[in-house]
Amino acid sequence: MAITTKNLPKERKDEGVWSHMFSTHSFEPVLERAEGIYLFDEDGNRYIDASGGPIAINLGHGDPRVAEAVSEQMKKFSYCHPTLSNRPRAELCEKIAKVLPPSLNTIYLVSGGSEAVETAMKAARQYHVLTGNPGKHKIVTNHDSYHGMTLATMAASGNPSSQRHFEPMLQDWPKVQQYSPTNKPDGMSDIDWAYKCAEDLEKTIHYAGHGSVAAYLATPVGCGSDYGVMAPAEYWRAVREICDRHEVLLIDDEVVAGFGRTGKWFAIEHFGIEPDIITMGKGMSSLYAPLGGVAVSDKINEPFAQGAGFVHGFTCAGHPVAAAVGSKVMDIIEDDRLIENSAETGQYLQEKCNELLEHPTLVDVRGEGLLRVGELVKNKETMEFFDRSDHAESRFQSMALSNGLAFYGTLYGSRRIPSMRRGLPMFLVPPLCITREQVDDLVERLDQTLSEWEESLGVS
Template identity: 50%
Template sequence: MSTTTGNGTNWDNVFSYHPMPVDLASADGVFLFDTQGERYFDASGGPFAVSMGHGHPRLTKAIAEQLSSYAYVHPMLGNLRRADLCDRIAEVAPKGMRASYLVSGGSEAVETAIKIARQYHVARGNGGKHKIISNYESYHGMTLATMSLSGNPGTTRHYDPMMLQWPKIEQYSDYRKPEGLSRDEWGVLVARELEKSILYHSADTVAAYIATPHGCGSDYGVVPPDAYWREIRRICDENDVLFIADEVVTGFGRTGKWFGMDHYSVDPDMIAFAKGVSSSYVPLGGVIVSDAVNDVFNKGVGFVHGFTNGGNALACAVGCAVIEAIREDGLLEAVREREAQLFSYRDRLLAHPNVADVRGWGLFMVLELVKPDPDGKRNFFAPQDQAELKFQTAMLRNGVAMYSTLYGPNRRPVMQRGLPMWIAPAFIICEAEMAEMMDRIDRALHQWEQGMTMP
């Protein structure tokens, strides 16, 4: 099948790649510009990735300066940029989490975290601990091991015979909360699904539990109560199970704090990060490790792992510049200010009959799109409805580029409810830009709803 876009660009020689019909020419701040001169709001910052906006002067300067000295050196040599970045991460990480292992992206970060968990238990004489528990509908990456943690049939079904059959449990969901229970009470009950799973599989076989701070799948953007995470922490501690927080999306400021778990009263044993640490100007990710876990490796147990570009000097220079920009430009405060503005549109968005929920935190909003039902139930769209494609088309026509969790039929899961769409602009977005962007999204929603109701 031949694929052309925009001004006739042919993509046939790019393996299995079918982009939306826009060819990009440049980008600046929160805007993208195509080859026809049209301007689009980068409303999702890629997939929660471009936190600093496009063409940020601190980042472009850091790239130029590092290239003028060296871009890459042998991993065993003293790469000063690697040490610089790990020092800066230690300054902003939760207390008691000082060491970082650097890689090139989110999938590598999660893969690294689960290997650290395994080797940690082996080093302590608990070689039977090898299973990693995760949540149904979760997404943790696209390597075989990280896909084994993921619960999205759209991404895993072709590889099922090759993947590890690790246990999965239900995640926290406000939608499934029974009447009469508080969020805290419900959170504790849901967290105890982890305890049941550990008991069923035996604590002697379970190495770690991994979860995102923000829900996943049809509950993407749901922020659990503190009681949920306190119970998760208790269960992990009592069963010698490590808790890995996948903060590839939320890490480095997206929620208005350095990390999503900073909003809670408990800390994980490891934090996997990527995306925001480099604003995706260059591939960069990593794992922050607790002092307790790190101490085991410091006693002489080598970590059997590594990637050619882990700790790449150019990537580390950009990571340092991102942390510097967040600190010196007051971007955590800016995120919290724009968060208030963004969520002030919640009622306006919920007025749309196809918008079932608006949720999230910081500059991280999820719209859950559904088929309206006379009885108030949430019905999901069938693939033949082409709801997602029509939504993206309406947005582009209104000058908005928005990433969805499901773009493309090869990744479509079996949805239990609605279609989640992301709004996650760069931290540098100003008040006027936010207002214009949300007006355009509101207008596009009206047009999309009209198109979905037409035969």
């Protein structure tokens, strides 16, 4: 199929607003409408949403069933007074509880992923206070991880590039070695490396002070600079045992991976363990409305349920319109078998992307379901990374747009630090409704984009 390119705007217009920090290219088409996996700009160009917006459009764009649910709820009431309950919130929480691991039955709704993670950290801290461990306040996370953009979630993230302007305001929480095949010592098996990484967690808990660590916060699928990596089940089982042994809560950050993205409702299901707390966002509403959530286990809920109450709250927490959206999104995920499609079509996407590995810049593509991430370098024979002066990422995004592909950017760039050496991430995370034929079209356009991009960079 021939790929045609229409005229694109040559430069971003100053509209009096700050551009998104992940938007690195030099022009910015104006979106007019969206449908399914496609975006349409004001000039009539059509783009495949190759990254599902910010790795969040699980359902697909422009679904009239969601629009109808929003309209119906807004006609009834658009906001619920804090002293009252409301049916949309209750129905959504009930639906979520049915697909969570069995021990997690209590859900607190918020307005997005960063709010969810910060809420989880506060819940962990208050739980320890209520159960007689007031010294437990530190949150252990992984080097080079990503958990959000509030001050607390930035402190929890191991991402120096986003922290550098705000360091005096951030808690200095312990960081541990995350599992990744790229930082594994030579000659060590994947399983032994997984146990070694888990051992690093236990040592960190010990040196931080046994009575000071409240929780270990981690993502089941790499979404920071560890993009697309899944640790073996043995790692997660070891982590679960370590957390139990030291009375440290395990917080599973599913903001990116949840609601079908990896071919399961939640990615932690791949490993056969149950965390104490799960955070949710992004695909929870497929971004039809701002929505996030925190689920806690019955053990964690017990001291709160006895009358202490959670000292926390936001004006829009449990917003009825957002809850109605989340409820309808879950219905459609089930009715349209999108989780099954994520698993099946995700494997097909991997197979098609493997055909692109002849490109000199594409190291590999990894992931699970329809969460696939490619790694781009200047020379994969020598693993030479791009320099900032190459403007490689902005060129890639611009050329992708000219070939009808919209990709999500990243604040990471190439990673050169010893704990995590990686090239540029390329997020292949389309809506879960994508078909095999549409995957073929996406990969064909990506093939052409890579060829043009490599030529512009002088890579061969």
